[in-house]
Amino acid sequence: MTQISLSPLRHLGVATSLALAIGIPALTQAAEPAPALNLPTENGSVSLSDLKGKVVLLDFWASWCGPCRQSFPWMNDMQAKYSDQGFEVVAVNLDQDKEAATEFLDQIPANFTIAYDTEGATPEAYRVMGMPSAYLIDRDGNIHSQHIGFHNDRKDSYEEDIRGLLSTAQN
Template identity: 45%
Template sequence: MNKLPLGLVALTLVLSSFFSSASPKSAPDFDIPASLNQPATSLVELSKQGWVYLDFWASWCTPCRYSFPFMNQLQAEFGSKGLTVVAVNVDADRSKAKQFLADNPAEFTVVYDADGNIASAYQVPGMPTSYLIKDGEIVGQHLGFKTSQSAELKQQISQLFNK
């Protein structure tokens, strides 16, 4: 495992009130197809360019419906500062994901994981689950989503860019 810079370890502690943060561990890599916002890349390469907010979601997940406007805000507010939101859909039937996206538009990158390989690699415990990744390392994880936590999470992410 690569050693993280001391500043990154300190930021892990800053995020601990929202994200659970054990010792940083390697983020399983996967391909990210080209989108309107970026060329094709991989998660690890993307995380070497800045922070990645990685979210796992499903069409049947009620809290996921509330997390999409929040993730759109994150991408809009922090994208120019180096944060990229990537959402991984785990539906086996892509048409259900597409309907969800028609009802809940995503202004960030969406990756489809119908076979569940990416979710398995991350050992996703439930929907939605979010990870904060930098330099190929998972520095925080959060299970679930509550709109009431949005302001706190945005404040914690904002601190990443003030360090």
Template identity: 40%
Template structure:
């Protein structure tokens, strides 16, 4: 019985959804690790892979290098990866980023306003936004190989 409950919960937490009824991605402006402000609405025309993460989340940290590789591969095609740290105190996140360098922007949602707007319920959560600012895919959780699902979503949006 315990394994059944675990399977049900894991299936819910580690799920991927292609959104059939696209919704407008909530706009936001957040400060980046470099100190500049980034605003989502100013990125129209690009595909955005928005990854919500925390330094206490093992799968989040495991996913970072895969996201960095994805960002490097698809940047020339108009795809941006943004990492949104959801911790109110980002000291641990900054320490992690000193050890594990990534080239994509890291933003800080220390008031959790953006994560609430996106209804983030699991760590990590990855939201894929199309060129028109519509949410097109939602992925909760991470296991090695999930980045291939993100890549499939990106390729699908690039073909549109």
């Protein structure tokens, strides 16, 4: 499969359209270590190493992303439903203008951690090919699965993956 370069981030719209048009499924292999992540939030910072032992849904989004508007309510539901079992949603905003992200969040609030990467280094490390892109990371910090876009007809499958990882023994 041809790898699409997303540097700089302005090419994400083209990559999103291409990825969705050809229906790219999960792209990662089991047990691939998740790249390091340490990003600012409104209340400090978030690091994947600090979340080891939890199942993490790492979501990349931007204010201009239509499917992101659909995914946020679902991620709020998942955070509320599974946080007591060691589940954490971290959504990384990629807008260069933080005000655009703030306007989005005023309209569609997030009840989970929002991190900011205006430079775009994190999506490059994760080889993000479209918006939104979500990575389900197991308790050991390995990428379990990935999906590009948000599809309402696949919410049950997404949730099944979360439940499956939560059912594994905690280290």
